[in-house]
Every structure is written in C-alpha cells, then in structure tokens.
Amino acid sequence: MIEVGALRALRSVAALGTLARAAEELGFTASAVSQQIKRLERQVGVPVLAPAGRGVVLTPAGQAIVDSAPEVFQALERCAEAAQSVSEGAPRGTFRVVAFSTAIRGLLAPVLRGLSARCPDLLVRITEQDPDQALHSVGAGAADLALVHDADGLLPAPLPPSLVRRRVHTDIGDLVMSRTHPLARLGEPLGGADLAGHAWVTSPPGTVCHQWFRRLFADEPDVRHLVDDFATQLALVAAGEVIALIPRLARPPLGEDLVSRPLRRPPKREVHAVWRRSADTSPAIRAVLAELGSGRLATTS
Template sequence: MIDVSALRALRSVAVLGTLAKAADELGFTASAVSQQIKRLEREVGVPVLAPAGRGVVLTPAGQAIVDSAPEVFQALEHCAEAARSVSEGAPRGVLRVVGFSTGIRGLLAPAVTALFAQAPDLSLHISEQDPEQALHSVEAGTADLAMVHDADGLPVTLPTSVSQRHVHTDVGDVVLHRTHPLAAIGRPLSIDDLAGHAWVTSPPGTVCHQWFRRLFAGAAEEPDVRHLIDDFSTQLSLVASGSVIALIPRLARPPLRDDLVALPLKRAPKREVFAAWRRSADASPAIQAVLSELSSASPTWGDEHVRSDSQAG
C-alpha cells in the first residue's frame, strides 16, 4: 500500500521542482523527503522522479500518481471529517491557517478572541504566505485554510479541489496631515484633486503600487512620487511630516495618529478577500467556525478617521 506521507512528498516535489523546496514546505530535511520518494518507488515498483539540471521532474509513472493524489487526499479527509462530525460537531484540534499579512492582521487577528470564546478546544497555527503559495499549501494539504485576495483586479484562480467564500472588500484611502490643503475638501477626492501633490507609495511589484498606478491611469501628468516605502507605518511617519500624502488600504493601515486623516476617493481601488479550503473539508467544524467569525468580524482599524462627505471640510 502506498504510504500517504510519501505520496504527499512526491506531490510537493512535483509542484516545487526540487527536494529542498519540498522539504522546506513539509517541515522535513531534504534527505527525509528523498527517503520517502525512494520508499514510494519501492512500493509501486517503478521510478517516479528523474534528474533535470539542478532539480527533478516526474516520470510518466510519477505523473500518473500525482494526478491521482487529490482523490486519495480527499477520501482520507472525508474519513477524518466524518469522525469529527460524530464527535458532536464541535470545533477542536489544530487548524493550520495561511494568508497574506494584512489580512491576518486586519481580519483574522480581530476574530481570534471571539473564536476561542466559542471554540475553546480549537487551536490556530497561523503562517504568512502570499496568495499563490497559500492556495498551493491548502491544495497540497500542508494548510487547512487560506486567506487570499484577488491579484490586480483579476479573480482568484482556484484549483478544482478547493472551495472559497468572500469575506471582505478592502478599500484604499488617501491619508494626509490634517493641515494639508486636501483635508478641507468636503467630498471624496477626484484624480484632479490629487494632481500636483507629493506622494509616498509602496515599491513597484506590490499590490499597493499597482493600485497607485491604476489610480493615475489616464491622468494628464505623472504623479510626484518622492518616496518608495514598503512598510505602511513608515509611510505614515512621512505623511505626518506634512510633505507627502499616501494611498493605503484599510486592512494595511495601523491606527492613525490624531494629526492624520484618511479621505475617501471617488474611484477608490479595491481588492476582494476570500477564504479558501479543500472541498473535502467542507464539513469541518473548525473551518466553519473560523469562516463564521471572519464573516462577522470587522477590522480593528481602518475606518476610523475616514471622513464622510458631511464630515470633511
């Protein structure tokens, strides 16, 4: 009979391309993963990997095994979930959650207190991963639940074995000093309002930089970007000097100082946040408990100091 841990190791090697990367993901040494693969080859009687430069590739037999692996994992998880459901359906045990940092900080962390009050026998193990890696971890079985967001306005592409639920819409606001000229405008800001002002923004390659570029798409002149800073707390420190303004997502924004204010935009950039899990775990009491809290939780910061039309001016 094929060993499940060896099957999981082969699947990780197939996705990541090397024994070392698979070992990092699975929490083993490369030697241990190599031994698992060799054991699998002895069990099936044929080679499943072949060397390819500095990495490895699947043999046709290995590919056939990997293609069948999701059905095996789903069947095993159905067995486990059936056992959990029999046990009163109470959320218990360890749930491995992966997600992007601001989603963890703004959505998951605020939900933890209420979650543990409702499910004292449940424990969360949380790791930061970007959306693509998080979805792979869920599909591969190294994580149980992922928090992901759409990429530059494009919908999240899910494996067929993964379910999802929308949990939040994140919005970007312009943050500035209370004495800044824009603070006196009594309505959401337009692209024309922003012309001629100096900015601090996130570096190229980040979601927030993509938001910033889209905001100024079609503008008559390029924005005056003075600083490229990845850390939002540092951005806010520069904004507090009164010399620059910033575009910051609400989930990413720490509580604002009293001398700062966030103003809404007419065409505010948005990103949709989803929770994702394996379809075979749909009945998991632990996953359903977390989903319930995520859907009802509000970020602990982000909306404060955002002026409405009636408040501005």
C-alpha cells in the first residue's frame, strides 16, 4: 500500500521541481524526501521521477499517481473532519495559516487574542508567503488556510475545484503626509489634480502598491525614493518632503506628526481566504473565518 507521506512528498516534488525545495516545504531533509520517493517506487514497482537538469520531472507513472493524489488527501481530510465533528466540533490541534505580510499585520494579528480565548485548544501557526506560494501550500496540504489578494483589483485567477475561496476584506490605499504638508489642509477626498507637483516615496516597480501609485498619474510623477518597507516610507514622509500611498492593512499608527487623506477614486484590492474543499466542515476553519469576519483592523490615523 502506498504511504501517505511518500505520496505527499511526490506531489510536492512535482510542484516545486527539486527534492531540496520539496524538503524545505515539508520540513524534512532532502535525503529524507529522496528515501520516501524510493519507497514509493518500490511499492508501485516503477520509477516515478526522472532527472532533468538540476531538477527532476515526473515519469508517466509518477504523473498518474500525482493526478490521483487529490482524491486520496480529500478522503483522509474528510475522515479527520468527521472525527472532529463527533467531538462536538471543538477546534483543536495545530492550524497552519499562510498569508502576505500586510494581511498578517492588519487581519490576523488583531484577532489572535480573541481566537485564543474562544478556542484554547487551537494552536495557530502563521507563515508569510506571497499569494501564489500560499495557494500552492494550501493545495499541497502544507497549510490549512491562505490569505491572498487579487493583485491590483484584477479578477482573481480561477481556483482548482479542490479549493474554496471567500472574500474577507477590501483593502484601500490612502495618502499619508506630514501634518504640515499643503495637501493636509485641503478638503477630502483628494483628486488627481490635487496631487500634481508633489514629491513621493513609493514601493519599487513590480509591487502591487507601485501599480496602484502609477495609476494615479497621467504624467510622470516626482518620485524621490523607492522603498519597499512601509514603516521606512513613513519615516521619510515624516520629514515633510514627500507623501506616500499606503494600503490601510499596511499602515501602522501614524502618531501626531502624520495624517492620512482618502482619495476620490482610491485603489483597492480584495483579500480572500482560501482552503481545501474537503475541509469545508473543519471547526478550525469556521472559527478562524468567524474571527476574521468580526475582527478590527490595526490601522489608525
């Protein structure tokens, strides 16, 4: 009979392309993953991997196994959820969440204390991951829940049938400036004409926030600084020379020297929770989603 651990190792190697990356995801050594794959090959009687440059690829037999793996894992997960339901549906055990950094700060951190009080037997472990990696982690069974965003307001990519998505938050970008800055004295909300002629600090090209920023302007803006860390952006804003566009999820308390101002047409991104369809009845998922639905953001002016 095929071992579950070996099946999970093969699926991870198939998705990530190397034994080393699969080992990192699974929390094993590359040697341990290699041994699991060899046991699987002995169990099925044929090779499941073949070398390809510095990585590996699936053989036709290996691909057939990986294609069948989701049904196996979903059946196992339904067994576990049934056992939890019998036990009055009390969330317990370790619950693994993967999320992008600002969702951790603005959505997860504010609800952890309340979740711990309501579910004392549930241990939440959080790992920062970009949305693409987070979706893979949930699909591969390396995480139980992912928080992802739709990347600059674009329609989210279709999910495989094995995953479920629910919108949990809409993140909005605001302008942040020194309290003495001329824009701080204008009425709200601010429009594109109000922004002309001012100097900026913004996130580097290739980030969602830089895409948000570029959409504000028809002409080339005066960008003085390119900084990825939002706390560092705010330190530069506090000097009074530049202003910044900051997502509300990413914004720490501004203190007395800084103020935020809304935009007339603010950039937005939708944040979704994603989990495996086979875990729909999970008491832990229901508890975490309930907290996210009632949580308060950690952003203040």
